[in-house]
Amino acid sequence: MDRLATLDLFIRIVDRGSFSAAAAACGVSRPVATAAIKALESRLGTRLLQRSTRHVQPTLEGVAYYHRCVEILADLEEADRGASGAVAGVLRVDVVGYLARTTILPALPDFLAQHPALTVHLGEGERFVDLVREGVDCVVRAGALADSDMVVRHLGVMEEVTVASPDYLARHGTPTTPDALEGHQMIGFVSSRTHHPLPLEFTRGDEVIEVTLPARLLVNGADTSAAAARLGLGLVQAPRYRFAEDLARGTLVEVLADFPPTPTPLSVLYPSNRQLSPRVRVFVDWLVKTIGPGLHPGE
The missing domain is CATH 1.10.10.10 (Winged helix-like DNA-binding domain superfamily/Winged helix DNA-binding domain)
Known part of the structure; x- marks a missing residue:
């Protein structure tokens, strides 16, 4: 060698x-x-x-x-x-799968056209990734982030919604306030950090209300959670973009719209203990300019 x-x-x-x-x-x-x-x-x-x-x-x-x-x-x-004026090599990125397919992938052809000598290895995952040990250059993650030695670039915030299927609402009724959730059930999304189901979250003015409902199904994947909601297995909360097609078709219905969950931040992270390579720099800058504004187009 x-x-x-x-x-x-x-x-x-x-x-x-x-x-x-x-x-x-x-x-x-x-x-x-x-x-x-x-x-x-x-x-x-x-x-x-x-x-x-x-x-x-x-x-x-x-x-x-x-x-x-x-x-x-x-x-x-x-x-x-x-x-040469070119960024070359392989860029390894890890992104939550649905976000990769609906938000990053549609914009990626322009990025690749700008950098013809660059190859992007796009991994999909929701678990914690040891970037250095696994050879990943950066990750895109949603939600509050635990303290770490990663550099965090904020991309924006995602509006959250509470949804259920028409069949579920026909059986359990449509709640009008968070106080009217008795008798309802949720699809329990298990946190990768706590290993317990996350409570549903609602806002009333400046007040944040957390409600933990009975859950007959526990999942740790966002796609599975969405599929379970379509099957009428309970209430679920997620970014609005995830359910845009379902809401348009009527396969899912937004409930408690006057008491929305708090928005979810979206960030890109990369190691702080290594000099930032040109390929990571151009990708992170592109994410901030291209993906960020699409998360809150009304701003």
Whole structure:
């Protein structure tokens, strides 16, 4: 392996804590990766990595060398961009699936046309992602965010609605206030952080009211929650864009419109402990300019 490829391999080993995962990401075999790192350590005259049967972690010298390698490769990528005017490589992004399909994907052709040397790997997920260890460049997430060492760029807020199917409302009645929810049930959306169903949320002026209803179905996927609502299994809350077609067709009906849930913030996150690469920078800037205004077109 040449020196730049070896530096890239070393960074990936530290990020993922694994020779095998890093070798696969670089498209080389584990023995080739092992030999390259041994040769690097021999040339430098110092041990960079501590190996165990389950994990690999950098030595103190390895940590210092890692940060310099990250800076060097980022500077090289920036220099290449300055010389060619192009952003190149693979950008790995993780987005909630429905948001990816309805909001990001329709606008993506223009972004790809602007950057013909860039490939976007668009992953779909709602779970917490360890960006560094999993080799993901940035994630787009909805909701309040737990404290972390990620850099957060705010994209906007999404209007939330409460919906149910006509069949459900025919059986349980249509509530007119949050106080009239006795006898109703919800589709329990289980939080990935607390592992408990999230309560329904309503606003009355400046007051936020949380209501936990009986739930005969618990889910941890937004698509499943929406499908269950169409089948009449309970009340559900989600961003309005998710139910726009259902509301237009009448397969779902908005209820308690005078007591809407609080809006949900949407953000893009990327690691703070690494120099921001040009491909991540252009994508994040594009998200802020292109996706953000579409979330609240009335502003």
